[in-house]
Amino acid sequence: SAVISQKPSRDICQRGTSLTIQCQVDSQVTMMFWYRQQPGQSLTLIATANQGSEATYESGFVIDKFPISRPNLTFSTLTVSNMSPEDSSIYLCSVDPGRGGRETQYFGPGTRLLVL
């Protein structure tokens, strides 16, 4: 299993600013994932962050808008840049502590972001 914490748990931000969300895991994991969950909707994968390589972004998400860092096997950050009200969402990180394939994913508690 894996225990994941995220900071901040919530924030209210002004349009045009940026917010960096931190994800900390209690064990070393190769694969970390960042998701977005917009109000009333399901989870959408933003990117996969593997330590030692560039993040892989899903269609519709770009590095300039959502830069990701993965400095070691227990930590990652996601930055939401130049925010607009459309970025208001819950951002979740998750890990696969197993052998890959995301057969078991553990999620953080999420960061609830409101952009005014």
Add this chain to the structure above:
Amino acid sequence: SQKIEQNSEALNIQEGKTATLTCNYTNYSPAYLQWYRQDPGRGPVFLLLIRENEKEKRKERLKVTFDTTLKQSLFHITASQPADSATYLCALALDNYGQNFVFGPGTRLSVLP
């Protein structure tokens, strides 16, 4: 077009009854399917995984079935309790490497005492 649907946005049942949640998909060929529970303000919690060549999986009061012909998974909670109230998400893994994954919209289950 590809689509994943869960039977209803919300489901209310009486305590002690069996809750049945449905996950239907079109134009996908999943390698396996997962069910998660999500409580308000929390991240999803993994419950069960069922592979394409498995018909049924059980874990305590939970049972999942997977019919690749009907393109449907059913998630049952027997002897339901108010503590089972949550949103339940199904998720399809489109390969065995976890590279392609899609979540359903979820069903909000309320178990009434």
